[in-house]
Amino acid sequence: MVHHPGRVSIIGAGTLGGTIAYSLMLTNTAKEILLVDMSHNIVQGQVLDLAEVQSKTTIRAGTFKEAGQSTLVILTADTPPNDTDRNRQQWLKRSRHLLLSIASSMSPVHADIMILVTSDPMDLYVQSLQSYFPHVSANRIFGLGTAMATDRLVVWLREMTSTNATATPTVITDAYCIGAQHSPVVAWHHAKIDGMPATALPNLIALRTVCNKVVSNHRRYLICERKGKAWFGEASAASRLAIAIMKSTSTTEDATSSASNVWVLSVNVPKYECCLSWPVVIGNTGIKHLVDIPLSSDEQKQLLQVAESNIADFQASFDN
Numbered sequence: 001m002v003h004h005p006g007r008v009s010i011i012g013a014g015t016l017g018g019t020i021a022y023s024l025m026l027t028n029t030a031k032e033i034l035l036v037d038m039s040h041n042i043v044q045g046q047v048l049d050l051a052e053v054q055s056k057t058t059i060r061a062g063t064f065k066e067a068g069q070s071t072l073v074i075l076t077a078d079t080p081p082n083d084t085d086r087n088r089q090q091w092l093k094r095s096r097h098l099l100l101s102i103a104s105s106m107s108p109v110h111a112d113i114m115i116l117v118t119s120d121p122m123d124l125y126v127q128s129l130q131s132y133f134p135h136v137s138a139n140r141i142f143g144l145g146t147a148m149a150t151d152r153l154v155v156w157l158r159e160m161t162s163t164n165a166t167a168t169p170t171v172i173t174d175a176y177c178i179g180a181q182h183s184p185v186v187a188w189h190h191a192k193i194d195g196m197p198a199t200a201l202p203n204l205i206a207l208r209t210v211c212n213k214v215v216s217n218h219r220r221y222l223i224c225e226r227k228g229k230a231w232f233g234e235a236s237a238a239s240r241l242a243i244a245i246m247k248s249t250s251t252t253e254d255a256t257s258s259a260s261n262v263w264v265l266s267v268n269v270p271k272y273e274c275c276l277s278w279p280v281v282i283g284n285t286g287i288k289h290l291v292d293i294p295l296s297s298d299e300q301k302q303l304l305q306v307a308e309s310n311i312a313d314f315q316a317s318f319d320n
Helices: 017-026 039-048 088-106 121-132 147-161 204-205 208-215 218-226 232-249 298-318
Strands: 006-009 031-036 058-061 070-075 114-116 141-143 177-180 183-186 264-271 276-281 287-288
Touching: 006 218, 006 232, 017 031, 017 039, 017 232, 031 039, 031 218, 039 058, 058 183, 070 232, 070 298, 088 114, 088 121, 114 177, 114 232, 121 264, 121 276, 121 298, 141 276, 147 177, 147 204, 147 208, 147 232, 177 264, 177 298, 183 208, 183 298, 204 208, 232 264, 232 276, 264 287, 276 298
Parallel strands: 006 031, 006 070, 031 058, 070 114, 114 141
Antiparallel strands: 141 264, 177 183, 177 276, 264 276, 276 287
């Protein structure tokens, strides 16, 4: 097996994959980007289009085998629920079959590969890939998780607590949405605004129910109703994460202690015996470590429900 440092492979050359590739090319993040898809026409069309971008990055169509020798693989391919699915279990089985087909086509992959999952069912995909590639550290296989929900939370907290546009910007720290994309749990008791606990600010307590709606996928549903899919926010988050990873692989300096290296990603959380979204420190070898955060009894209860749901999904994805 040959490892190609600086290569990013994007599996799934649709709008999401193409937008991520475009963002990475604009920032010259990778030496080479491979687009991989079952549809030859889509791949060729995207490559021809992206080749017009003024960038130092090489863009070309690639194979699944070549993807397996990349520094970073970004998985955007999925099989959305459709009218022929009799129930959720059938969709989960179809999703797992697609993932195993992709993983088999990529094999063998080198041990230093990193895989970022952006597609649903995300936690199922992450856990399945970790099982399929046991020689790859689980810290190198992760999903985008509730990174977008966390971004929404931080923006909302800043808007709700800023009193003067010309004043010093409000500093939001330790504010995370954990759990799962479809069921984000606000780690409310851990968040701080200018060093003050969020739970000590009466105006935020009164707006707690509003906050839950803000961090949910409500906006995504509205977008999908109007145009079919929501791509740009997800592509932006995935691109920023890929840039953080690839930039750190190009330098010997380890800056993983910086707050900017904390992401809420879908990872294996041993305490809950499954994959779910949790704050982690990301570096040039993947997940450096999980961030320890205290939870209230209510937050703990919500997170246990997410864990139980994810475990049930994983089990349901197997054929009877």
